[in-house]
Amino acid sequence: MASITLSGVSKVFEDGFCAVDALDLEIEDRELVVLVGPSGCGKSTTLRMIAGLEPVTSGTIAIDERVVNEVPAKDRDVAMVFQNYALYPHLSVRKNLSFGLERRREYTSFLQRVVSSAYRREARAESSSIKSRVEHAAAMLGITPLFDRRPAELSGGQRQRVAVGRALVRDPSAFLFDEPLSNLDAKLRLEMRTELKALHKKTRATMVYVTHDQEEAMTLGDRIVVMNEGLVQQCATPADVYGRPANRFVAEFVGTPTMNFLETSVHFTEGRLFIMVAGDKVPLPGAVGGTLSPFLGRGVVMGLRPETLHPGAHGVAARVELIEDLGDRQDVVYRLDSGARIVGRIPSDTRLREDLRVHLPLDLERAHFFEDTDEGMRIG
């Protein structure tokens, strides 16, 4: 397996569009890193540059400390699983799996096969090695019974397994996955996600995984790289990305329902720090006050995760506008008196009804604060 290092990597297309801008990323050996972000954020372009399918405009990509900018895709020793599987339609599953290995055969000379028995022996050993690798990978993914079928005769899940098997069989330095589950239905996607996670545990291979689905990213990745407009917004563990988002974009992108944002301002009255939320003065606890004190008299944006919002005896006044019952939980849309809408998540046994007036205690210890700027960087 291998580490992958991207240093100042940029990609500018012929029409001048900058898809990736000075990307620095270190992917360690045996790590599963997920590149996540909205459409057009540059995650797939980054993956394609690692694969060698897209030339790098500037910067360097190194696989195991070997700079591969000029190395063709076939010589980078990486395997890729594509969004639409990209299985060869005219070949059986067995031949799809062995295709890459066949292209890398060392003993291919027909003439030498005829004249040299030693060469023939080596060629036979190579053939049986290919056969056993294909059978091993197929057994691992449970696709052995499909060996003689063509891709058109397979279901979506089976095709995806064959696509993964085709990568697996080559035993490459790194696996690259380009939104491999996005064509599957919700149930199958969940199953395949679990299988991929198990596969990573089993093989301990270096994997780079691209998705626009933040839930997929959170569950699969050892580390997550959140991208937007060609820039890395945050690179951290799933827990850190969720618990300490680097900026408003990350905070909004990660988590369902998304984080609620309220514009507030920091004030100092009667010897205490307050923030003004929807017309209410909310005193800041000591640690939070310390963090926000440099912003005295200025506006900040407060972010609240839906699971921190439960109706209580005190707090910001609001009206229940809508309740979405999800079975095990309820998502409640509240309308604050200031007109702002926020979403809370409460247990399914909590009794609420629409149009009910409630109070929402704000758990400021668990709140996130961001600068009131375009970048919206995290405070504290």
Place this chain on the structure above:
Amino acid sequence: MSHPRARLIYVPLVLGSLVMMFPLWWMLNISLATPERAGAATVSTDALRLWPSDPQWSNYPEAMREVGSREWVGFLDALTNSVVVTTITVIATVLSCSLVAYALARIRFRGRRSLFLVMLATMMLPPQVTMIPLFLLFRALGWIDTLLPLIVPAFFGNAFFIFMYRQFFASVPEALVEAARIDGCGHVEIWWRIMLPLCRPVTAITAVFTFIFVWNDFLGPLIYLHADERVTLAVALNSFRNRYGGLEDVQYLMALSLVTMVPCIVLFFVAQKQLIEGLSKGAVKG
């Protein structure tokens, strides 16, 4: 549509088929006629019957024996020449057209679009325009009275078939090509191992159309081939004309014409499925 009304569609279809079959029936009829009746049939329809009362099946071996200046050898020479020219031309056309089309569809290089347009423009050029320059060129190369002028141009592609292949290659998902690149294929291998097997319907059309055109081509062999032992079947049929352009032994001409048609008909039925699939490619999405 109700059942009896559905059957009505067969009326124009059968009528259309009869019109299309008429020349074939006429040829078959004359090919089996006696020399007197065949001669009469060329000037008047009175001599024609729905089926000859005394079919002369011996006209067929006779026609093969009589063609050319040497008995049997003339036919075998012409058949061999036709088979050689057609086989090599079909293979060369499929390979050259698909290779050029792959480059135009999948390899990014400067001037790709302009080259494609220039190539398309050559389709507008009537073949009569290039006839004399090509003859002069082949004469300068010393290729007159050899099969080379009929074979070699096929290795340089045909604009129409290149266009067909190119449109098909452009519709193949890019990911398939990229997967092949990662699997270790270069451009030639991608063309040979991925693209060509995928475009069997287009190849079937190219092969069948080229076969029929080359097998039946009269003008090309007539211009470049002179010696009796060099001519193809289409030109050999001409030996049934007398020196004044009149027809002699018209029953033999018809018999040998029918024999000449057989490979085209067989090929059409063998490749029918692929051919129809190929012709409808691009007409229906998905």
